[in-house]
Amino acid sequence: MAKVRVYEYAKQQNVSSKEIINKLKEMDVEVSNHMSTITDQVKVKLDEIYVKPKQEAHKIEQEKAIQKNKSQSNKNRRNKGKQKVDNKQAKSQPAPKTSIAKKTEDVTMISYANTLTVGELAEKLGKDASEIIKKLMALGVMATKNQDLDDDTIELICSDFGIEVEKEEEVDETDLNHYIEADLEEQLIERPPVVTIMGHVDHGKTTLLDSIRHTKVTAGEAGGITQHIGAYQIKSNGKPITFLDTPGHAAFTSMRSRGAQVTDIAILVVAADDGVMPQTVEAINHAKAADVPIIIAVNKMDKEGANPDRVMQELTEYELIPEDWGGNTIFVQLSALQGEGIDDLLEMILLVAEVEELKANPEGRAVGTVIEAELDKGRGSVASLLVQNGTLRVGDPIVVGNTFGRVRAMVNDLGRRVKKVGPSTPVEITGLNEVPQAGDRFVVFEDEKKARQIGEARQQKQIEVRRGDQSKVSLEDLFEQIKQGEIKDINIILKADVQGSAEALAASLKKIDVEGVKVNIIHTGVGAIKESDIILASASNAIVIGFNVRPDNNAKKAAESEKVDVRLHRIIYKAIEEIEAAMKGMLDPEFEEKVIGQAEVREIFKVSKIGTIAGSYVTDGKLTRDAGVRVIRDGVVIFEGEIDTLKRFKDDVKEVAQNYECGITLENFHDIKVGDVFEGFVMEEIKRS
Numbered sequence: 273m274a275k276v277r278v279y280e281y282a283k284q285q286n287v288s289s290k291e292i293i294n295k296l297k298e299m300d301v302e303v304s305n306h307m308s309t310i311t312d313q314v315k316v317k318l319d320e321i322y323v324k325p326k327q328e329a330h331k332i333e334q335e336k337a338i339q340k341n342k343s344q345s346n347k348n349r350r351n352k353g354k355q356k357v358d359n360k361q362a363k364s365q366p367a368p369k370t371s372i373a374k375k376t377e378d379v380t381m382i383s384y385a386n387t388l389t390v391g392e393l394a395e396k397l398g399k400d401a402s403e404i405i406k407k408l409m410a411l412g413v414m415a416t417k418n419q420d421l422d423d424d425t426i427e428l429i430c431s432d433f434g435i436e437v438e439k440e441e442e443v444d445e446t447d448l449n450h451y452i453e454a455d456l457e458e459q460l461i462e463r464p465p466v467v468t469i470m471g472h473v474d475h476g477k478t479t480l481l482d483s484i485r486h487t488k489v490t491a492g493e494a495g496g497i498t499q500h501i502g503a504y505q506i507k508s509n510g511k512p513i514t515f516l517d518t519p520g521h522a523a524f525t526s527m528r529s530r531g532a533q534v535t536d537i538a539i540l541v542v543a544a545d546d547g548v549m550p551q552t553v554e555a556i557n558h559a560k561a562a563d564v565p566i567i568i569a570v571n572k573m574d575k576e577g578a579n580p581d582r583v584m585q586e587l588t589e590y591e592l593i594p595e596d597w598g599g600n601t602i603f604v605q606l607s608a609l610q611g612e613g614i615d616d617l618l619e620m621i622l623l624v625a626e627v628e629e630l631k632a633n634p635e636g637r638a639v640g641t642v643i644e645a646e647l648d649k650g651r652g653s654v655a656s657l658l659v660q661n662g663t664l665r666v667g668d669p670i671v672v673g674n675t676f677g678r679v680r681a682m683v684n685d686l687g688r689r690v691k692k693v694g695p696s697t698p699v700e701i702t703g704l705n706e707v708p709q710a711g712d713r714f715v716v717f718e719d720e721k722k723a724r725q726i727g728e729a730r731q732q733k734q735i736e737v738r739r740g741d742q743s744k745v746s747l748e749d750l751f752e753q754i755k756q757g758e759i760k761d762i763n764i765i766l767k768a769d770v771q772g773s774a775e776a777l778a779a780s781l782k783k784i785d786v787e788g789v790k791v792n793i794i795h796t797g798v799g800a801i802k803e804s805d806i807i808l809a810s811a812s813n814a815i816v817i818g819f820n821v822r823p824d825n826n827a828k829k830a831a832e833s834e835k836v837d838v839r840l841h842r843i844i845y846k847a848i849e850e851i852e853a854a855m856k857g858m859l860d861p862e863f864e865e866k867v868i869g870q871a872e873v874r875e876i877f878k879v880s881k882i883g884t885i886a887g888s889y890v891t892d893g894k895l896t897r898d899a900g901v902r903v904i905r906d907g908v909v910i911f912e913g914e915i916d917t918l919k920r921f922k923d924d925v926k927e928v929a930q931n932y933e934c935g936i937t938l939e940n941f942h943d944i945k946v947g948d949v950f951e952g953f954v955m956e957e958i959k960r961s
């Protein structure tokens with residue numbers, strides 16, 4: 273029947289689950305967590321504490337209100353109820369007059385979520401089910417004890433008993449977070465840190481990961497064949513540390529964009545002979561956006577040109593200041609190649625972990641994140657999971673992302689079969705009915721039926737969401753979201769052709785002041801908009817502004833699938849105006865630029881009288897004679913203007929379609945090079961509904 277869980281009861285009473293759990297403890301009632309059910313007897317006792325006093329306080333007022341509204345509201349309810357009853361009943365009868373029964377002694381108000389059966393309603397009202405059935409019959413509704421009642425009928429019955437009724441917000445059963453338990457402080461124990469290694473290309477991320485693993489795992493484990501499962505765990509001074517195997521910030525943020533925060537500490541590898549490079553800065557911004565502490569590994573110290581001071585100096589610009597210089601960032605100098613300084617690094621990781629007080633409850637429900645997953649010919653769906661809380665066991669019914677199953681077998685990072693694993697441990701499982709995605713959450717359920725039900729519901733929901741075109745923040749609906757208090761910060765990622773304009777634009781954007789809404793620049797960079805920018809935007813609910821730059825193809829695709837709003841500009845004040853207008857709800861979307869196609873310059877002909885003719889190939893869409901055109905070189909817009917002539921062989925043409933060659937000259941621009949891309953665009957009026 274309508275058993276109440278701890279968290280539900282807490283919600284009804286507007287107090288925390290923890291308070292209820294503590295209260296139950298005082299009452300010597302044992303509950304394991306906030307999902308535990310409360311027996312009716314216990315509920316009555318709790319009501320004594322939480323409901324009674326409130327009722328006393330409100331009783332007089334309520335009674336007054338009820339008296340006052342009685343005639344009116346009953347009339348309304350009856351009408352409302354009548355419609356529903358009529359709808360439900362083929363042989364409808366006029367709704368009989370309902371009489372106001374005398375109010376029961378103890379219940380003046382009930383609440384319910386979703387729906388109630390006749391029996392459940394009877395229980396809530398403290399009545400016999402037969403009494404309710406009789407009332408329903410009087411209303412012309414034939415119902416059995418286990419039949420669900422609709423909202424209007426519930427209201428009608430309750431009003432007949434003079435009881436107020438309130439429908440609670442529906443619980444979204446498909447939301448996995450809903451099953452994640454709040455752990456009690458005393459259940460929590462220390463857990464190993466989960467570390468991701470980031471840094472610029474070739475600064476030594478992979479070498480460092482290998483070096484740590486080889487010195488710490490294979491050596492100690494006799495005959496241990498390490499298995500690639502997306503993460504591994506080592507021990508330093510007896511304490512475990514988990515490393516995610518995919519280095520780089522893109523993987524890190526793509527997980528985060530799926531709602532999974534798995535990394536506790538980021539190691540930023542900077543080669544001592546190369547210093548801070550563009551991807552170093554990206555990695556810093558990604559780690560900062562995720563609010564993850566950063567340890568700097570100054571690598572390649574064995575190299576001749578190693579200059580750790582320069583690295584430290586350069587990083588001060590990003591507020592990563594060594595302790596010696598009065599900051600609080602940990603720097604470790606090492607050589608990943610020679611295995612030097614690795615122990616220091618591990619020690620520092622454990623130190624940061626200690627400060628962060630990373631904890632988990634091994635007794636809790638097992639939850640965590642998919643690190644990677646694939647379809648294996650022999651074993652079916654294979655997923656590497658990082659357990660983040662609780663203990664995962666072979667045989668557990670589990671929902672993973674939009675798939676489900678039962679954990680058939682588990683293998684750890686040393687290739688050994690294991691029966692159970694605790695928090696911060698990576699493990700590879702089989703037994704899922706489909707392949708989940710990296711970054712998906714998993715939750716273990718008590719019974720397989722429930723897991724299946726939730727898994728299937730999530731699958732269904734995913735299909736609907738895909739259809740429903742749910743977008744992230746876009747400038748168009750920004751104002752709406754600000755108005756409704758959904759947004760306090762507007763996050764922006766800024767890519768520009770040169771550092772100077774990126775800085776100037778960032779500085780001006782930050783100055784926009786609209787009703788306490790803050791502009792937050794989470795990343796700026798120079799060059800084309802890349803997929804990793806879009807992923808960061810998606811994870812941080814940000815808008816991407818491109819100043820004189822364009823997204824590359826992967827970024828375009830990612831922006832489309834992630835529904836990230838990308839705004840391209842050539843004039844600083846226009847970019848600022850647009851954001852400001854959007855924040856004030858004055859965005860003027862009457863005309864919108866539409867890119868109609870792209871052509872690639874394959875050959876150049878210099879003709880003295882005409883200038884440069886670009887022998888081009890339309891790779892995408894079409895180009896038209898009257899369209900505007902931009903010249904893009906290496907992702908950067910170098911010219912915007914008009915097409916002068918558009919020819920197919922010797923003939924002037926109005927348009928050239930995809931996969932055709934053409935000759936193009938531009939008005940007032942002749943510095944065209946092979947490999948340049950012409951982007952054709954038109955201004956289109958937007959129909960507002």
Ligand SMILES: Nc1nc2c(ncn2[C@@H]2O[C@H](COP(=O)(O)OP(=O)(O)OP(=O)(O)O)[C@@H](O)[C@H]2O)c(=O)[nH]1
Pocket residue numbers: 471472473474475476477478479480519571572573574575606607608609610
């Ligand atoms: N001398 C020296 N070379 C190193 C060190 N660490 C890495 N290298 C070398 O630097 C090169 C790049 O190292 P990787 O570990 O592949 O760098 P990465 O950051 O993983 O590079 P990507 O995977 O391309 O992003 C390799 O040739 C390594 O041998 C070091 O401590 N000293």
